[in-house]
Amino acid sequence: MTELSIEGYHLKPFTIETKSLMESYLKYITSDVDVSDYSFAANFIWLSGTSGFYTIVNDTFCLFNLAGGELSMLLPPIGKVENVNDAMMICFDIMNKNNSSITSSKIEYVSSYFVQSFIEYSEDADIFQALDSYIIEKKNIDYVYLADDLINLRGNSYATKRNEINKFKKNYPNISIEMLNPEAHYNGILELTNNWVVNRMKYLPNVDMDTFIDGINWERAAIKRTLHYFDKLEILGIVLKFDEKIVGFTVGEKLNEKTASVIIEKTDFFTLGAAQYIFWEFSKILRDTYNITFINVGDDMGLENLKKVKMSYRPHTLLPKYTIYQKI
Incomplete structure (x- = not known):
């Protein structure tokens, strides 16, 4: 399984050796997020052995899924909350550069914690523009x-x-x-x-x-x-x-x-x-x-x-x- 090089970022295979790195970023949010998807084990178990890729963007851990040649994200960028919004926009650029249509570019399993951070940082004009450019749709719930x-x-x-x-x-x-x-x-x-x-x-x-x-x-x-x-x-x-x-x-x-x-x-x-x-x-x-x-x-x-x-x-x-x- 080889790396993907897109927009100057090297997307590396998501393997068992990625565990310590991902968990070093998860520590910034685990006390605030109880959603089951925010763990290394859950993503590693359910991902195909050939479809998971990751990279570091704006000091956040970014997990991608490659299916049918199209990239999407299984989680929002993981890290300090002040780094997430800028990283998210860069991640959309990465997906758009790879994908056949922007409709394939999406970030799934976004918890309320990250949606709230989007709102809290919306005083900045650039974030207002971002909110005008994105759709946030409720999909599932954890019990x-x-x-x-x-x-x-x-x-x-x-x-x-x-x-x-x-x-x-x-x-x-x-x-x-x-x-x-x-x-x-x-x-x-x-x-x-x-x-x-x-x-x-x-x-x-x-x-x-x-x-x-x-x-x-x-x-x-x-x-x-x-x-x-x-x-x-x-x-x-x-x-x-x-x-x-x-x-x-x-x-x-x-x-x-x-x-x-x-x-x-x-x-x-x-x-x-x-x-x-x-x-x-x-x-x-x-x-x-x-x-x-x-x-x-x-x-x-x-x-x-x-x-x-x-x-x-x-x-x-x-x-x-x-x-x-x-x-x-």
């Missing part, structure tokens, strides 16, 4: 919960969750939880993933098949990257076993001093209650390991069913995420 709510499941609003967990424990008395070991659990996790795909496809409408296949290939690659680089990523995971067979696994990390996030979760398609049970157990482990108050489970990817599931856990906070485009 953030109080860890204690997910663990204690108190009150009528959590009655269904308590019943599902209790029923699962009754139906599967030989369940066990193990801390994820990528070497010991690799084959079992991939077998679980493959079986889930086969069973899910049986109930998938044909009209959704192409989208599903694209998505699952992406997810499979992400799971393999997670297991291959697990120790270097410094993340945390557990597996759920029934009679020594893996029927679920999940992976997460500490975002900052008060918030942890869940990056991936997968459970057996026919083991009813496994998803609720492993989420309950992992919430306890995240809280006790990292001494955090909140757990972020990411966005719903625009899927109505996933939205219903995440809302059913009564989120404490909904964190909006925006995409910035240029006006044509």
Whole structure:
């Protein structure tokens, strides 16, 4: 994988060796941003091994994604807030120089923290012009919960969750939880993933098949990257076993001093209650390991069913995420 040279900037491949550099810039914002996308591990896991590039612009870390020959940004420039706005404009110049149309140039997963900084610096005339040149569109939201709510499941609003967990424990008395070991659990996790795909496809409408296949290939690659680089990523995971067979696994990390996030979760398609049970157990482990108050489970990817599931856990906070485009 080679570098890209655009507008005098050298865009280098985004690899596991980039971790310490990106995290040195993330330290400027992690106390203010609870959005799950603002971590090295989350981006490294979900990016294709050949599509991520980065460069330093105006002393900010800038992460790009190359898809179909077109460049976009997966995050706004990361660094001190006073450097971000100028860096963003330069990054749009870089994307425009590479792309076939400015409509392909965009910055995704922009948190309210960066949108607010845009407004705070708008007293300058140049920034007024910038606001006239860009569209800021709300795209998704992250679902953030109080860890204690997910663990204690108190009150009528959590009655269904308590019943599902209790029923699962009754139906599967030989369940066990193990801390994820990528070497010991690799084959079992991939077998679980493959079986889930086969069973899910049986109930998938044909009209959704192409989208599903694209998505699952992406997810499979992400799971393999997670297991291959697990120790270097410094993340945390557990597996759920029934009679020594893996029927679920999940992976997460500490975002900052008060918030942890869940990056991936997968459970057996026919083991009813496994998803609720492993989420309950992992919430306890995240809280006790990292001494955090909140757990972020990411966005719903625009899927109505996933939205219903995440809302059913009564989120404490909904964190909006925006995409910035240029006006044509």
